[in-house]
Every structure is written in C-alpha cells, then in structure tokens.
Amino acid sequence: EIVLTQSPGTLSLSPGERATLSCRASQSVSSSYLAWYQQKPGQAPRLLIYGASSRATGIPDRFSGSGSGTDFTLTISRLEPEDFAVYYCQQYGSSPPVTFGPGTKVDIK
Amino acid sequence: EVQLVESGGGLVQPGRSLRLSCAASGFTFGDYAMHWVRQAPGKGLEWVSSINWNSGNMGYADSVKGRFSISRDNAKNSLYLQMNSLRAEDTALYYCAKGASSGWFSVCQHWGQGTLVTVSS
Numbered sequence: 001e002i003v004l005t006q007s008p009g010t011l012s013l014s015p016g017e018r019a020t021l022s023c024r025a026s027q028s029v030s031s032s033y034l035a036w037y038q039q040k041p042g043q044a045p046r047l048l049i050y051g052a053s054s055r056a057t058g059i060p061d062r063f064s065g066s067g068s069g070t071d072f073t074l075t076i077s078r079l080e081p082e083d084f085a086v087y088y089c090q091q092y093g094s095s096p097p098v099t100f101g102p103g104t105k106v107d108i109k
Numbered sequence: 110e111v112q113l114v115e116s117g118g119g120l121v122q123p124g125r126s127l128r129l130s131c132a133a134s135g136f137t138f139g140d141y142a143m144h145w146v147r148q149a150p151g152k153g154l155e156w157v158s159s160i161n162w163n164s165g166n167m168g169y170a171d172s173v174k175g176r177f178s179i180s181r182d183n184a185k186n187s188l189y190l191q192m193n194s195l196r197a198e199d200t201a202l203y204y205c206a207k208g209a210s211s212g213w214f215s216v217c218q219h220w221g222q223g224t225l226v227t228v229s230s
Contacts, residue, residue: 001171033214033216037154037217039154044220045146045154045204045217046220047216047217047218047219050209050216050218056218088153088154090154090156090216090217092214092215092216093214098144098146098156098159098217099156100146100153100154100155100156101153102153103153103154
C-alpha cells in the first residue's frame with residue numbers, strides 16, 4: 001500500500017502570500033496518478049489538480065501542481081481569502097486504487 | 110450539471126447492516142467509475158470502495174473488505190454501498206464521488222454532500 005505523507009500539518013499565511021504544500025509517497029506513484037483536493041468546513045472536497053499537474057475544470061490558475069515519482073507539490077501563488085482550507089493529496093494509480101494523505105490545513109496568520 | 114445525492118445513512122447498532130444509495134444525474138452514469146469515500150468526525154478522508162463503469166472491477170479498503178459491498182445499477186443511475194457487520198469505527202460521513210473515467214484508477218472528479226452513518230448502541 002502506498003502511504004502518503006503531507007507537510008506541513010498546518011501552514012499559517014497571510015492573504016497574498018505564496019503557499020507551498022508537500023506530498024510525499026512511500027513508493028513511486030505510477031503515471032503521476034496524483035491529485036489534490038480542497039475541503040472547506042462543512043463542505044465536500046473539491047478536485048483541484050489531477051495527473052500531478054493538470055488543473056480541474058474551473059480551478060483558478062493560481063493553483064498549480066508539480067512533481068513525479070514520490071515527491072509532489074501544490075503551490076498557491078497568491079492566497080485569496082477563499083483559499084484558507086484543508087488540502088489533501090491522493091494517489092489513484094496503485095492497489096488499493098485510492099489512498100489519501102492526512103491533509104495540510106492552510107489558515108490565516 | 111453533475112449531481113450526486115447520497116441517502117440511507119442514520120443511527121445503527123454495532124453488528125447491524127445499512128445500505129447507502131447515491132442517485133446520480135447530469136452525466137452519462139454508465140460511462141464512469143464511481144467511488145465511496147468516508148470522513149470520520151474531525152478526521153481526514155478515507156477511501157472505502159470503487160467500481161468501474163460496468164461493475165467488472167471493484168476494490169475495497171482493507172478496513173471494510175469482507176463487510177462492505179459496492180454495486181451499481183446503470184439503468185437507474187444509482188450507486189450503492191451495502192454495509193454489514195458495522196462497527197463503531199465505521200461512523201463517518203460517507204461521500205459518493207464520480208470518477209473522471211470509466212476505469213477504477215480514476216480521480217474523484219465530482220462529490221456529493223455525503224450521508225452520515227453513526228454506529229452506536
């Protein structure tokens with residue numbers, strides 16, 4: 001089973017700042033089947049990034065994903081007030097088909 | 110617009126069964142894999158089960174294998190999760206999610222709002 005580790009656990013930043021979130025896999029993630037989700041309190045998760053670097057429909061270009069193998073990054077270039085949330089990475093290319101990381105909370109400094 | 114509406118949650122005693130349903134609309138249901146993902150109160154996301162477009166491939170998390178069964182009815186645009194031998198640790202909000210492709214190696218592209226399952230005596 002591929003275990004995903006996210007760091008940091010909490011990121012305290014101000015609006016306008018850049019956020020860099022890390023997701024590390026215990027084994028290589030095949031074909032970059034790595035996704036990122038955003039979840040706000042009381043809401044369902046929302047897909048942001050799939051295939052490690054492709055933005056989902058309707059996702060602003062301030063969100064970008066990068067990485068391959070075992071190391072992946074989600075970058076939010078300039079934080080907007082609505083971006084403060086919890087972010088999960090997910091691998092969907094190995095058995096079991098889907099595992100999630102524990103999440104990184106981005107909160108307001 | 111894709112809509113996924115879960116139902117069937119509630120309070121159930123340990124050891125009992127529950128069947129969750131997910132009604133899908135706004136897309137050709139039979140063309141896509143579907144997933145169940147759960148979230149315990151105050152915790153992170155946990156994948157539960159996936160099924161490909163024609164029910165030819167299914168997968169389960171180790172924590173539910175042998176107790177839960179995923180199925181779908183493409184004629185009714187519906188996804189199901191039969192949950193047997195429920196445990197306290199199964200208490201969670203259960204989300205139905207649409208895959209982005211027909212195969213079960215598929216990202217969770219759209220999510221429902223979830224149905225709450227509480228296992229307690």
